[in-house]
Amino acid sequence: MKGNSAARPSRRERPAKPALTREGIVATAVDLMRAEGLERVTMRRLARELDTGPASLYVYVRNTAELHAAVLDELLAGVDLSPATAEGDWRERLVRLLMSYTELLFEHPGLARSAVAARPFGKHFLNLTEAVLSLLHEGGVAPDRAAWLLDALLQYGTATAAEHAWRGADEDSQNEEDWEAMAAGVMGASERTHPRIAALGALLLSGSPQERLVWGFHVLINGAAHTPVPDVPRPL
Amino acid sequence: MKGNSAARPSRRERPAKPALTREGIVATAVDLMRAEGLERVTMRRLARELDTGPASLYVYVRNTAELHAAVLDELLAGVDLSPATAEGDWRERLVRLLMSYTELLFEHPGLARSAVAARPFGKHFLNLTEAVLSLLHEGGVAPDRAAWLLDALLQYGTATAAEHAWRGADEDSQNEEDWEAMAAGVMGASERTHPRIAALGALLLSGSPQERLVWGFHVLINGAAHTPVPDVPRPL
DNA sequence: ACCTGAACACCGTTCAAGT
DNA sequence: ACCTGAACACCGTTCAAGT
Numbered sequence: 001m002k003g004n005s006a007a008r009p010s011r012r013e014r015p016a017k018p019a020l021t022r023e024g025i026v027a028t029a030v031d032l033m034r035a036e037g038l039e040r041v042t043m044r045r046l047a048r049e050l051d052t053g054p055a056s057l058y059v060y061v062r063n064t065a066e067l068h069a070a071v072l073d074e075l076l077a078g079v080d081l082s083p084a085t086a087e088g089d090w091r092e093r094l095v096r097l098l099m100s101y102t103e104l105l106f107e108h109p110g111l112a113r114s115a116v117a118a119r120p121f122g123k124h125f126l127n128l129t130e131a132v133l134s135l136l137h138e139g140g141v142a143p144d145r146a147a148w149l150l151d152a153l154l155q156y157g158t159a160t161a162a163e164h165a166w167r168g169a170d171e172d173s174q175n176e177e178d179w180e181a182m183a184a185g186v187m188g189a190s191e192r193t194h195p196r197i198a199a200l201g202a203l204l205l206s207g208s209p210q211e212r213l214v215w216g217f218h219v220l221i222n223g224a225a226h227t228p229v230p231d232v233p234r235p236l
Numbered sequence: 237m238k239g240n241s242a243a244r245p246s247r248r249e250r251p252a253k254p255a256l257t258r259e260g261i262v263a264t265a266v267d268l269m270r271a272e273g274l275e276r277v278t279m280r281r282l283a284r285e286l287d288t289g290p291a292s293l294y295v296y297v298r299n300t301a302e303l304h305a306a307v308l309d310e311l312l313a314g315v316d317l318s319p320a321t322a323e324g325d326w327r328e329r330l331v332r333l334l335m336s337y338t339e340l341l342f343e344h345p346g347l348a349r350s351a352v353a354a355r356p357f358g359k360h361f362l363n364l365t366e367a368v369l370s371l372l373h374e375g376g377v378a379p380d381r382a383a384w385l386l387d388a389l390l391q392y393g394t395a396t397a398a399e400h401a402w403r404g405a406d407e408d409s410q411n412e413e414d415w416e417a418m419a420a421g422v423m424g425a426s427e428r429t430h431p432r433i434a435a436l437g438a439l440l441l442s443g444s445p446q447e448r449l450v451w452g453f454h455v456l457i458n459g460a461a462h463t464p465v466p467d468v469p470r471p472l
Numbered sequence: 473a474c475c476t477g478a479a480c481a482c483c484g485t486t487c488a489a490g491t
Numbered sequence: 492a493c494c495t496g497a498a499c500a501c502c503g504t505t506c507a508a509g510t
Contacts, residue, residue: 042501053475053478054503056475056476058503059474059476113353116398121421126421130425133432133433133436134431143436143439144442147436148442151448152455155395155399156391158395159398162395189366194363195366197365197366200379203379211466219455219456219459219460220456223454223463225462229451230447230450256494278484279483279485281483289495294486295495299485300484300485474510475508475509476508478505480503480505480506483501483502484499484502485498486497487497489495489497
Protein backbone atom coordinates (compact mmCIF):
# COMPACT_ATOMS: atom_id res chain seq x y z
CA MET A 1 0.00 0.00 0.00
CA LYS A 2 1.56 3.22 -1.09
CA GLY A 3 0.43 4.95 2.13
CA ASN A 4 2.46 7.41 4.11
CA SER A 5 -0.41 7.56 6.56
CA ALA A 6 1.83 6.97 9.56
CA ALA A 7 3.94 10.04 8.84
CA ARG A 8 1.36 12.53 10.09
CA PRO A 9 -1.39 11.61 12.49
CA SER A 10 -4.53 12.46 10.52
CA ARG A 11 -5.14 15.99 11.78
CA ARG A 12 -7.01 17.02 8.62
CA GLU A 13 -5.67 17.54 5.12
CA ARG A 14 -3.94 20.90 5.56
CA PRO A 15 -1.10 20.97 3.03
CA ALA A 16 1.76 21.31 5.52
CA LYS A 17 0.40 22.96 8.67
CA PRO A 18 2.70 26.00 8.92
CA ALA A 19 4.53 26.82 12.10
CA LEU A 20 2.88 29.24 14.47
CA THR A 21 4.99 32.28 13.68
CA ARG A 22 4.04 35.64 12.26
CA GLU A 23 5.22 34.54 8.82
CA GLY A 24 3.28 31.29 8.98
CA ILE A 25 0.15 33.06 10.11
CA VAL A 26 0.29 35.68 7.38
CA ALA A 27 1.07 33.07 4.71
CA THR A 28 -1.91 31.02 5.81
CA ALA A 29 -4.06 34.14 5.78
CA VAL A 30 -3.02 34.88 2.19
CA ASP A 31 -3.87 31.32 1.13
CA LEU A 32 -7.20 31.53 2.86
CA MET A 33 -7.99 34.82 1.15
CA ARG A 34 -7.07 33.47 -2.26
CA ALA A 35 -9.25 30.42 -1.63
CA GLU A 36 -12.30 31.96 0.03
CA GLY A 37 -12.07 35.75 -0.04
CA LEU A 38 -11.04 38.30 2.56
CA GLU A 39 -14.33 38.08 4.41
CA ARG A 40 -13.32 34.61 5.59
CA VAL A 41 -9.97 35.80 6.91
CA THR A 42 -11.12 36.28 10.48
CA MET A 43 -9.14 35.60 13.61
CA ARG A 44 -11.35 32.67 14.50
CA ARG A 45 -11.38 31.11 11.06
CA LEU A 46 -7.64 31.54 10.68
CA ALA A 47 -7.06 29.96 14.08
CA ARG A 48 -9.16 26.97 13.04
CA GLU A 49 -7.03 26.70 9.91
CA LEU A 50 -3.95 26.55 12.11
CA ASP A 51 -5.41 24.04 14.58
CA THR A 52 -5.40 26.39 17.53
CA GLY A 53 -7.64 28.83 19.37
CA PRO A 54 -8.06 32.47 18.35
CA ALA A 55 -6.27 33.75 21.46
CA SER A 56 -3.02 32.26 20.19
CA LEU A 57 -2.92 34.56 17.19
CA TYR A 58 -2.85 37.61 19.42
CA VAL A 59 0.68 36.67 20.42
CA TYR A 60 1.82 37.49 16.86
CA VAL A 61 -0.74 39.94 15.50
CA ARG A 62 -2.17 42.92 17.34
CA ASN A 63 -5.63 42.80 15.82
CA THR A 64 -7.62 42.10 12.67
CA ALA A 65 -6.64 45.40 11.03
CA GLU A 66 -2.96 44.61 11.39
CA LEU A 67 -3.54 41.15 9.98
CA HIS A 68 -5.24 42.54 6.91
CA ALA A 69 -2.48 45.09 6.45
CA ALA A 70 0.08 42.30 6.49
CA VAL A 71 -1.91 40.34 3.94
CA LEU A 72 -2.08 43.37 1.68
CA ASP A 73 1.64 43.97 1.83
CA GLU A 74 2.20 40.35 0.91
CA LEU A 75 -0.09 40.79 -2.07
CA LEU A 76 1.85 43.88 -3.14
CA ALA A 77 4.76 41.60 -3.97
CA GLY A 78 2.83 41.04 -7.20
CA VAL A 79 2.98 44.65 -8.45
CA ASP A 80 4.91 44.96 -11.69
CA LEU A 81 7.63 47.50 -10.92
CA SER A 82 9.40 47.11 -14.24
CA PRO A 83 7.96 50.30 -15.79
CA ALA A 84 10.15 52.23 -13.37
CA THR A 85 13.24 51.23 -15.31
CA ALA A 86 11.80 50.72 -18.80
CA GLU A 87 12.12 52.94 -21.88
CA GLY A 88 9.64 55.57 -22.95
CA ASP A 89 7.69 58.55 -21.64
CA TRP A 90 7.90 58.70 -17.86
CA ARG A 91 4.25 59.66 -17.49
CA GLU A 92 3.05 56.64 -19.43
CA ARG A 93 5.33 54.38 -17.43
CA LEU A 94 4.15 55.86 -14.17
CA VAL A 95 0.53 55.27 -15.11
CA ARG A 96 1.38 51.71 -16.14
CA LEU A 97 2.96 51.10 -12.75
CA LEU A 98 -0.02 52.57 -10.93
CA MET A 99 -2.41 50.51 -13.02
CA SER A 100 -0.55 47.36 -12.03
CA TYR A 101 -1.01 48.32 -8.38
CA THR A 102 -4.65 49.17 -8.80
CA GLU A 103 -5.54 46.10 -10.83
CA LEU A 104 -4.18 43.90 -8.11
CA LEU A 105 -6.44 45.65 -5.63
CA PHE A 106 -9.40 45.40 -7.99
CA GLU A 107 -9.38 41.68 -7.43
CA HIS A 108 -9.57 42.12 -3.67
CA PRO A 109 -11.86 45.07 -3.01
CA GLY A 110 -12.05 44.19 0.66
CA LEU A 111 -8.32 44.68 1.00
CA ALA A 112 -8.56 47.93 -0.93
CA ARG A 113 -11.14 49.12 1.56
CA SER A 114 -8.91 48.37 4.50
CA ALA A 115 -6.03 50.08 2.68
CA VAL A 116 -8.12 53.25 2.36
CA ALA A 117 -8.73 53.26 6.09
CA ALA A 118 -5.05 52.79 6.95
CA ARG A 119 -2.44 52.83 4.22
CA PRO A 120 0.10 50.07 4.82
CA PHE A 121 3.83 50.55 4.98
CA GLY A 122 5.32 47.09 4.71
CA LYS A 123 8.29 46.01 2.66
CA HIS A 124 6.50 45.77 -0.66
CA PHE A 125 4.65 49.00 -0.16
CA LEU A 126 7.99 50.70 0.40
CA ASN A 127 9.28 49.25 -2.87
CA LEU A 128 6.23 50.57 -4.70
CA THR A 129 6.75 53.98 -3.11
CA GLU A 130 10.38 54.03 -4.19
CA ALA A 131 9.43 53.14 -7.76
CA VAL A 132 6.82 55.91 -7.98
CA LEU A 133 9.21 58.45 -6.53
CA SER A 134 11.98 57.51 -8.91
CA LEU A 135 9.66 58.10 -11.87
CA LEU A 136 8.57 61.45 -10.48
CA HIS A 137 12.24 62.31 -10.03
CA GLU A 138 12.98 61.31 -13.59
CA GLY A 139 10.12 63.53 -14.71
CA GLY A 140 11.62 66.48 -12.88
CA VAL A 141 8.78 66.89 -10.41
CA ALA A 142 9.93 69.07 -7.51
CA PRO A 143 10.56 67.14 -4.30
CA ASP A 144 7.82 68.78 -2.24
CA ARG A 145 5.23 68.18 -4.93
CA ALA A 146 6.48 64.64 -5.49
CA ALA A 147 6.03 63.86 -1.81
CA TRP A 148 2.41 64.97 -1.81
CA LEU A 149 1.60 63.66 -5.27
CA LEU A 150 2.76 60.19 -4.29
CA ASP A 151 0.04 59.95 -1.67
CA ALA A 152 -2.61 61.40 -3.93
CA LEU A 153 -1.83 58.89 -6.69
CA LEU A 154 -1.85 55.84 -4.44
CA GLN A 155 -4.93 57.02 -2.63
CA TYR A 156 -6.76 57.59 -5.88
CA GLY A 157 -5.96 54.10 -7.11
CA THR A 158 -6.81 52.51 -3.81
CA ALA A 159 -10.12 54.30 -3.45
CA THR A 160 -11.12 53.46 -6.99
CA ALA A 161 -10.41 49.80 -6.39
CA ALA A 162 -12.37 49.91 -3.15
CA GLU A 163 -15.35 51.28 -5.00
CA HIS A 164 -15.93 49.43 -8.24
CA ALA A 165 -15.69 45.73 -7.49
CA TRP A 166 -15.20 45.00 -11.17
CA ARG A 167 -18.49 46.37 -12.36
CA GLY A 168 -19.22 45.11 -15.82
CA ALA A 169 -18.04 41.64 -14.91
CA ASP A 170 -20.98 39.25 -15.10
CA GLU A 171 -22.61 37.99 -11.91
CA ASP A 172 -22.79 40.35 -8.93
CA SER A 173 -26.40 41.24 -9.66
CA GLN A 174 -26.77 42.97 -6.30
CA ASN A 175 -24.33 45.72 -7.25
CA GLU A 176 -25.79 45.78 -10.71
CA GLU A 177 -29.19 46.55 -9.24
CA ASP A 178 -27.76 49.26 -7.04
CA TRP A 179 -26.03 50.81 -10.01
CA GLU A 180 -29.20 50.82 -12.03
CA ALA A 181 -31.08 52.40 -9.16
CA MET A 182 -28.49 55.14 -9.04
CA ALA A 183 -28.53 55.60 -12.79
CA ALA A 184 -32.29 56.00 -12.58
CA GLY A 185 -31.89 58.54 -9.76
CA VAL A 186 -29.35 60.58 -11.67
CA MET A 187 -31.18 60.45 -14.96
CA GLY A 188 -34.47 61.24 -13.30
CA ALA A 189 -33.19 64.44 -11.71
CA SER A 190 -35.57 67.21 -12.57
CA GLU A 191 -34.36 69.83 -15.01
CA ARG A 192 -35.90 72.46 -12.77
CA THR A 193 -34.31 71.47 -9.44
CA HIS A 194 -31.04 70.06 -10.81
CA PRO A 195 -30.37 71.73 -14.15
CA ARG A 196 -26.67 70.87 -14.35
CA ILE A 197 -27.23 67.21 -13.60
CA ALA A 198 -29.95 67.14 -16.20
CA ALA A 199 -27.72 68.95 -18.71
CA LEU A 200 -24.91 66.43 -18.38
CA GLY A 201 -27.19 63.42 -18.25
CA ALA A 202 -25.58 60.23 -19.48
CA LEU A 203 -22.17 61.90 -19.53
CA LEU A 204 -22.13 61.53 -15.76
CA LEU A 205 -22.20 57.77 -16.09
CA SER A 206 -19.89 57.49 -19.08
CA GLY A 207 -16.61 55.64 -19.24
CA SER A 208 -15.36 52.43 -17.73
CA PRO A 209 -13.65 52.39 -14.34
CA GLN A 210 -10.35 51.79 -16.14
CA GLU A 211 -10.77 54.71 -18.52
CA ARG A 212 -11.59 57.02 -15.63
CA LEU A 213 -8.72 55.64 -13.61
CA VAL A 214 -6.16 56.35 -16.31
CA TRP A 215 -7.61 59.78 -16.87
CA GLY A 216 -7.48 60.53 -13.15
CA PHE A 217 -3.84 59.53 -12.89
CA HIS A 218 -2.98 61.88 -15.74
CA VAL A 219 -5.04 64.66 -14.18
CA LEU A 220 -3.12 64.34 -10.95
CA ILE A 221 0.26 64.23 -12.69
CA ASN A 222 -0.54 67.18 -14.94
CA GLY A 223 -2.21 69.10 -12.13
CA ALA A 224 0.79 68.80 -9.84
CA ALA A 225 2.91 70.49 -12.52
CA HIS A 226 0.60 73.50 -12.30
CA THR A 227 -0.03 73.62 -8.53
CA PRO A 228 2.69 74.68 -6.11
CA VAL A 229 2.75 73.29 -2.61
CA PRO A 230 1.90 76.07 -0.13
CA ASP A 231 4.63 77.74 1.95
CA VAL A 232 7.29 75.60 3.54
CA PRO A 233 5.62 72.39 4.74
CA ARG A 234 6.49 72.07 8.42
CA PRO A 235 9.36 69.58 8.64
CA LEU A 236 7.74 67.06 11.03
CA MET B 237 -47.37 64.90 42.76
CA LYS B 238 -46.10 66.43 39.55
CA GLY B 239 -45.91 63.04 37.79
CA ASN B 240 -47.08 62.35 34.29
CA SER B 241 -46.19 58.75 34.83
CA ALA B 242 -49.58 57.55 33.63
CA ALA B 243 -49.17 59.13 30.21
CA ARG B 244 -46.75 56.52 28.95
CA PRO B 245 -46.35 53.10 30.49
CA SER B 246 -42.71 53.17 31.61
CA ARG B 247 -41.13 51.55 28.58
CA ARG B 248 -37.76 53.21 29.19
CA GLU B 249 -36.81 56.84 28.71
CA ARG B 250 -36.68 57.02 24.91
CA PRO B 251 -37.41 60.65 23.96
CA ALA B 252 -40.50 59.93 21.85
CA LYS B 253 -40.22 56.44 20.43
CA PRO B 254 -40.46 57.12 16.67
CA ALA B 255 -42.88 55.27 14.47
CA LEU B 256 -41.61 52.19 12.71
CA THR B 257 -41.22 53.69 9.25
CA ARG B 258 -38.17 54.13 7.08
CA GLU B 259 -37.93 57.76 8.12
CA GLY B 260 -38.26 56.95 11.80
CA ILE B 261 -35.66 54.23 11.56
CA VAL B 262 -33.13 56.41 9.76
CA ALA B 263 -33.74 59.33 12.15
CA THR B 264 -33.15 57.06 15.13
CA ALA B 265 -30.02 55.72 13.47
CA VAL B 266 -28.69 59.26 13.04
CA ASP B 267 -29.36 60.06 16.70
CA LEU B 268 -27.69 56.86 17.76
CA MET B 269 -24.64 57.63 15.65
CA ARG B 270 -24.38 61.16 17.03
CA ALA B 271 -24.63 59.79 20.55
CA GLU B 272 -22.46 56.69 20.35
CA GLY B 273 -20.69 56.56 17.01
CA LEU B 274 -21.36 54.61 13.83
CA GLU B 275 -19.98 51.38 15.24
CA ARG B 276 -23.03 51.19 17.51
CA VAL B 277 -25.46 51.62 14.64
CA THR B 278 -26.09 47.94 14.08
CA MET B 279 -29.34 46.32 13.12
CA ARG B 280 -29.67 44.70 16.52
CA ARG B 281 -28.79 47.76 18.54
CA LEU B 282 -31.08 49.93 16.45
CA ALA B 283 -33.92 47.45 16.88
CA ARG B 284 -33.42 47.56 20.64
CA GLU B 285 -33.59 51.34 20.46
CA LEU B 286 -36.93 51.00 18.70
CA ASP B 287 -38.31 48.36 21.07
CA THR B 288 -38.52 45.65 18.48
CA GLY B 289 -36.56 42.74 17.09
CA PRO B 290 -33.95 43.05 14.35
CA ALA B 291 -36.07 41.19 11.82
CA SER B 292 -38.56 44.05 11.79
CA LEU B 293 -36.03 46.47 10.34
CA TYR B 294 -35.60 44.33 7.26
CA VAL B 295 -39.10 45.33 6.20
CA TYR B 296 -37.81 48.88 5.64
CA VAL B 297 -34.08 48.54 5.02
CA ARG B 298 -32.42 45.97 2.79
CA ASN B 299 -29.25 45.56 4.82
CA THR B 300 -26.69 47.33 6.98
CA ALA B 301 -24.95 48.94 4.02
CA GLU B 302 -28.17 50.55 2.88
CA LEU B 303 -28.84 51.77 6.39
CA HIS B 304 -25.45 53.43 6.60
CA ALA B 305 -25.94 55.00 3.17
CA ALA B 306 -29.22 56.49 4.34
CA VAL B 307 -27.55 57.86 7.48
CA LEU B 308 -24.84 59.45 5.38
CA ASP B 309 -27.28 61.14 3.07
CA GLU B 310 -29.09 62.52 6.09
CA LEU B 311 -25.80 63.89 7.38
CA LEU B 312 -25.12 65.51 4.01
CA ALA B 313 -27.97 67.89 4.74
CA GLY B 314 -25.33 69.76 6.76
CA VAL B 315 -23.03 70.58 3.84
CA ASP B 316 -22.72 74.34 3.28
CA LEU B 317 -23.76 74.83 -0.34
CA SER B 318 -23.63 78.61 -0.20
CA PRO B 319 -20.24 78.92 -1.95
CA ALA B 320 -21.99 77.79 -5.12
CA THR B 321 -23.80 81.11 -5.35
CA ALA B 322 -21.35 83.43 -3.55
CA GLU B 323 -19.00 86.04 -5.01
CA GLY B 324 -15.37 85.48 -5.88
CA ASP B 325 -13.09 83.10 -7.75
CA TRP B 326 -14.95 79.95 -8.73
CA ARG B 327 -12.02 77.70 -7.90
CA GLU B 328 -11.77 79.02 -4.35
CA ARG B 329 -15.50 78.65 -3.87
CA LEU B 330 -15.47 75.12 -5.21
CA VAL B 331 -12.71 74.15 -2.82
CA ARG B 332 -14.64 75.77 0.04
CA LEU B 333 -17.69 73.71 -0.85
CA LEU B 334 -15.69 70.52 -1.05
CA MET B 335 -14.00 71.28 2.27
CA SER B 336 -17.41 71.64 3.89
CA TYR B 337 -18.32 68.20 2.58
CA THR B 338 -15.07 66.63 3.66
CA GLU B 339 -15.02 68.20 7.11
CA LEU B 340 -18.41 66.73 7.83
CA LEU B 341 -17.07 63.33 6.91
CA PHE B 342 -13.95 63.86 8.98
CA GLU B 343 -16.11 63.73 12.06
CA HIS B 344 -17.54 60.37 11.05
CA PRO B 345 -14.72 58.38 9.48
CA GLY B 346 -16.77 55.21 9.61
CA LEU B 347 -19.36 56.77 7.36
CA ALA B 348 -16.64 58.03 5.06
CA ARG B 349 -15.36 54.49 4.78
CA SER B 350 -18.73 53.15 3.78
CA ALA B 351 -19.07 56.03 1.30
CA VAL B 352 -15.82 54.96 -0.36
CA ALA B 353 -17.15 51.44 -0.80
CA ALA B 354 -20.45 52.61 -2.30
CA ARG B 355 -20.98 56.27 -3.10
CA PRO B 356 -24.48 57.29 -2.03
CA PHE B 357 -27.02 59.00 -4.24
CA GLY B 358 -29.72 60.25 -1.93
CA LYS B 359 -31.44 63.62 -2.01
CA HIS B 360 -28.68 65.58 -0.31
CA PHE B 361 -25.96 63.94 -2.31
CA LEU B 362 -27.78 65.01 -5.46
CA ASN B 363 -27.86 68.59 -4.19
CA LEU B 364 -24.14 68.51 -3.52
CA THR B 365 -23.54 67.12 -7.00
CA GLU B 366 -25.61 69.87 -8.56
CA ALA B 367 -23.68 72.54 -6.65
CA VAL B 368 -20.30 71.18 -7.73
CA LEU B 369 -21.43 70.91 -11.34
CA SER B 370 -22.76 74.44 -11.37
CA LEU B 371 -19.39 75.75 -10.21
CA LEU B 372 -17.56 73.73 -12.84
CA HIS B 373 -19.98 75.11 -15.41
CA GLU B 374 -19.32 78.64 -14.20
CA GLY B 375 -15.60 77.97 -14.55
CA GLY B 376 -16.05 76.92 -18.14
CA VAL B 377 -15.00 73.31 -17.62
CA ALA B 378 -16.08 71.22 -20.61
CA PRO B 379 -19.06 68.94 -19.90
CA ASP B 380 -17.22 65.65 -20.40
CA ARG B 381 -14.39 66.69 -18.13
CA ALA B 382 -16.82 68.10 -15.56
CA ALA B 383 -18.65 64.79 -15.40
CA TRP B 384 -15.49 62.85 -14.63
CA LEU B 385 -13.91 65.52 -12.45
CA LEU B 386 -16.97 65.57 -10.21
CA ASP B 387 -16.39 61.96 -9.21
CA ALA B 388 -12.67 62.45 -8.75
CA LEU B 389 -13.19 65.42 -6.44
CA LEU B 390 -15.79 63.75 -4.25
CA GLN B 391 -13.84 60.52 -4.16
CA TYR B 392 -10.69 62.34 -3.14
CA GLY B 393 -12.45 64.12 -0.30
CA THR B 394 -14.22 60.98 0.84
CA ALA B 395 -11.10 58.84 0.81
CA THR B 396 -9.12 61.45 2.69
CA ALA B 397 -11.77 61.61 5.39
CA ALA B 398 -11.85 57.83 5.59
CA GLU B 399 -8.13 57.79 6.18
CA HIS B 400 -7.12 60.44 8.69
CA ALA B 401 -9.51 60.19 11.60
CA TRP B 402 -8.50 63.66 12.74
CA ARG B 403 -4.89 62.86 13.36
CA GLY B 404 -3.31 65.54 15.50
CA ALA B 405 -6.35 65.68 17.72
CA ASP B 406 -5.37 64.58 21.20
CA GLU B 407 -6.38 61.09 22.44
CA ASP B 408 -6.43 58.28 19.90
CA SER B 409 -3.03 57.03 21.02
CA GLN B 410 -3.48 53.81 19.04
CA ASN B 411 -3.41 55.63 15.73
CA GLU B 412 -0.68 57.87 17.02
CA GLU B 413 1.47 54.82 17.66
CA ASP B 414 0.75 53.42 14.23
CA TRP B 415 1.71 56.70 12.66
CA GLU B 416 4.97 56.84 14.55
CA ALA B 417 5.74 53.28 13.55
CA MET B 418 5.20 54.25 9.93
CA ALA B 419 7.26 57.41 10.28
CA ALA B 420 10.06 55.29 11.68
CA GLY B 421 9.73 52.85 8.78
CA VAL B 422 9.84 55.60 6.17
CA MET B 423 12.66 57.52 7.79
CA GLY B 424 14.65 54.36 8.36
CA ALA B 425 14.57 53.37 4.70
CA SER B 426 18.09 52.67 3.62
CA GLU B 427 19.72 55.14 1.27
CA ARG B 428 21.09 52.20 -0.67
CA THR B 429 17.87 50.25 -1.24
CA HIS B 430 15.43 53.19 -1.32
CA PRO B 431 17.38 56.26 -2.44
CA ARG B 432 14.37 58.38 -3.42
CA ILE B 433 12.56 57.76 -0.15
CA ALA B 434 15.73 58.63 1.71
CA ALA B 435 16.23 61.74 -0.40
CA LEU B 436 12.79 63.11 0.34
CA GLY B 437 12.85 62.08 3.98
CA ALA B 438 10.66 64.24 6.20
CA LEU B 439 9.07 65.87 3.16
CA LEU B 440 7.06 62.69 2.72
CA LEU B 441 5.35 63.26 6.05
CA SER B 442 4.98 67.01 5.76
CA GLY B 443 1.77 68.99 5.83
CA SER B 444 -1.48 68.59 7.69
CA PRO B 445 -4.32 66.56 6.24
CA GLN B 446 -6.16 69.83 5.54
CA GLU B 447 -3.24 71.39 3.68
CA ARG B 448 -2.87 68.30 1.54
CA LEU B 449 -6.59 68.15 0.98
CA VAL B 450 -6.79 71.70 -0.32
CA TRP B 451 -3.71 71.16 -2.48
CA GLY B 452 -5.21 67.97 -3.89
CA PHE B 453 -8.46 69.66 -4.82
CA HIS B 454 -6.53 72.34 -6.69
CA VAL B 455 -4.39 69.72 -8.39
CA LEU B 456 -7.48 67.95 -9.67
CA ILE B 457 -9.13 71.17 -10.85
CA ASN B 458 -5.97 72.44 -12.57
CA GLY B 459 -5.14 69.02 -13.96
CA ALA B 460 -8.54 68.59 -15.58
CA ALA B 461 -7.93 71.82 -17.51
CA HIS B 462 -4.86 70.19 -19.06
CA THR B 463 -6.14 66.65 -19.58
CA PRO B 464 -8.70 65.84 -22.26
CA VAL B 465 -11.13 63.00 -21.79
CA PRO B 466 -10.31 60.20 -24.26
CA ASP B 467 -12.42 59.62 -27.39
CA VAL B 468 -16.16 59.76 -27.12
CA PRO B 469 -17.15 58.20 -23.78
CA ARG B 470 -19.68 55.51 -24.62
CA PRO B 471 -23.10 56.98 -23.87
CA LEU B 472 -24.37 54.37 -21.37
C1' DA C 473 7.74 32.41 29.90
C1' DC C 474 4.70 31.06 26.74
C1' DC C 475 0.32 29.62 25.25
C1' DT C 476 -4.79 28.95 25.14
C1' DG C 477 -9.84 27.26 26.78
C1' DA C 478 -13.47 29.36 27.78
C1' DA C 479 -16.06 33.26 28.42
C1' DC C 480 -17.93 37.91 27.46
C1' DA C 481 -20.33 40.63 24.67
C1' DC C 482 -21.70 41.07 20.76
C1' DC C 483 -22.87 40.57 15.20
C1' DG C 484 -26.20 40.03 10.17
C1' DT C 485 -29.75 37.71 8.26
C1' DT C 486 -33.49 34.34 7.57
C1' DC C 487 -37.77 32.06 8.09
C1' DA C 488 -41.47 29.68 10.21
C1' DA C 489 -45.03 30.93 12.70
C1' DG C 490 -48.05 34.03 14.62
C1' DT C 491 -51.67 38.09 14.46
C1' DA D 492 -50.81 41.07 4.58
C1' DC D 493 -47.82 42.38 7.79
C1' DC D 494 -44.71 41.63 11.45
C1' DT D 495 -41.35 39.22 14.50
C1' DG D 496 -39.37 35.44 18.05
C1' DA D 497 -36.15 32.55 17.81
C1' DA D 498 -32.61 30.34 15.57
C1' DC D 499 -28.42 29.79 12.64
C1' DA D 500 -23.99 30.76 11.99
C1' DC D 501 -20.91 33.40 13.01
C1' DC D 502 -17.67 37.60 15.06
C1' DG D 503 -13.19 40.25 18.10
C1' DT D 504 -10.88 40.33 22.14
C1' DT D 505 -9.55 39.32 26.92
C1' DC D 506 -7.91 36.89 30.84
C1' DA D 507 -7.47 33.43 34.23
C1' DA D 508 -5.47 29.35 34.35
C1' DG D 509 -2.63 25.86 32.77
C1' DT D 510 2.07 23.81 30.99
